[in-house]
Amino acid sequence: MTEPRMIVAFEKDSLPAHLNRLIAEISSAAIKERGVFTIALSGGSLPSFLEELEDAFTTSYGDDDEEEEEMEMNESKWHVILADERCVPSSDAQSNLRELKKLLFCKTGSLRDLPKNQIHGINESLLEESADAVAQDYEATVKSVLEKSGGFLDLAVVGFGPDGHTCSLFPDHELLKEETKLVAAITDSPKPPSSRVTLTLPVLNTMTRNVIVCGAGSSKGPILRNSFLSLAKNTDTPYKVPRGALYKIQMEDPAPYPCAMVAPNIEGVENTLTWIVDAEAMSSGESAPSPY
Numbered sequence: 001m002t003e004p005r006m007i008v009a010f011e012k013d014s015l016p017a018h019l020n021r022l023i024a025e026i027s028s029a030a031i032k033e034r035g036v037f038t039i040a041l042s043g044g045s046l047p048s049f050l051e052e053l054e055d056a057f058t059t060s061y062g063d064d065d066e067e068e069e070e071m072e073m074n075e076s077k078w079h080v081i082l083a084d085e086r087c088v089p090s091s092d093a094q095s096n097l098r099e100l101k102k103l104l105f106c107k108t109g110s111l112r113d114l115p116k117n118q119i120h121g122i123n124e125s126l127l128e129e130s131a132d133a134v135a136q137d138y139e140a141t142v143k144s145v146l147e148k149s150g151g152f153l154d155l156a157v158v159g160f161g162p163d164g165h166t167c168s169l170f171p172d173h174e175l176l177k178e179e180t181k182l183v184a185a186i187t188d189s190p191k192p193p194s195s196r197v198t199l200t201l202p203v204l205n206t207m208t209r210n211v212i213v214c215g216a217g218s219s220k221g222p223i224l225r226n227s228f229l230s231l232a233k234n235t236d237t238p239y240k241v242p243r244g245a246l247y248k249i250q251m252e253d254p255a256p257y258p259c260a261m262v263a264p265n266i267e268g269v270e271n272t273l274t275w276i277v278d279a280e281a282m283s284s285g286e287s288a289p290s291p292y
């Protein structure tokens with residue numbers, strides 16, 4: 001894995017521009033290389049950060065005399081899977097897919113032209129059977145999507161909760177020890193609803209090329225404070241997106257929370273791990289590292 005890095009958006013409002021810019025770069029590179037882009041998306045606050053995703057493909061941050069490579073969104077080449085889903089129908093207010101549909105896959109959403117059969121949700125007809133049945137079926141879906149992009153997921157964009165959970169992987173839960181399943185069921189989630197399915201750490205860490213962990217607000221401060229051993233301003237890499245700064249980070253070992261256990265590392269593959277947070281999250285809480 002390349003050295004983990006962190007982008008700090010100076011305000012919550014500027015966080016989406018940083019996140020969307022990176023997604024635009026990763027998707028453009030994937031489509032150029034393999035003709036397809038596979039991405040996993042979390043629910044929670046994340047979909048709201050992606051509402052202006054399409055603008056990121058056309059905004060130029062280059063100096064006047066510097067040419068920037070043109071990027072195209074090419075949604076017809078995208079395949080979207082869910083980083084986790086609550087075991088409810090997609091019409092339910094708690095469904096992660098419902099939120100993504102409402103904000104991104106709708107008529108005015110930034111991913112409105114994504115073909116519906118390339119948005120891969122859970123099989124709702126299995127909900128009455130069991131969360132395990134839903135998870136097993138979704139694992140087959142995830143495998144078929146990964147096959148489209150050479151056996152690996154191009155990008156996972158995951159949120160993290162104020163307790164340090166990511167996807168539906170919660171602190172101290174047995175699922176953190178999962179070694180073989182790509183998708184697992186959880187029926188005792190401490191955050192409602194209790195029944196969910198989730199991508200596992202083996203998928204994030206051994207089958208995903210790039211991971212972005214993203215969150216904003218003071219409730220996330222303690223998680224950041226305890227997850228990073230050190231933080232240093234990265235002056236080697238020019239960083240152009242306005243109202244933000246780039247840092248090199250060193251993670252605590254052992255990782256104190258599920259979100260800090262995410263570390264994509266595939267032999268022979270160039271992996272990246274980028275945390276994108278706002279300054280409020282970075283500066284909240286006792287002895288938080290200063291982003292400036």
Ligand SMILES: O=C1O[C@H](COP(=O)(O)O)[C@@H](O)[C@H](O)[C@H]1O
Binds near residue numbers: 083167
């Ligand atoms: O329950 C969930 O929570 C996490 C974090 O949500 P946030 O609202 O604090 O950003 C989310 O990433 C996950 O997909 C969701 O199911």
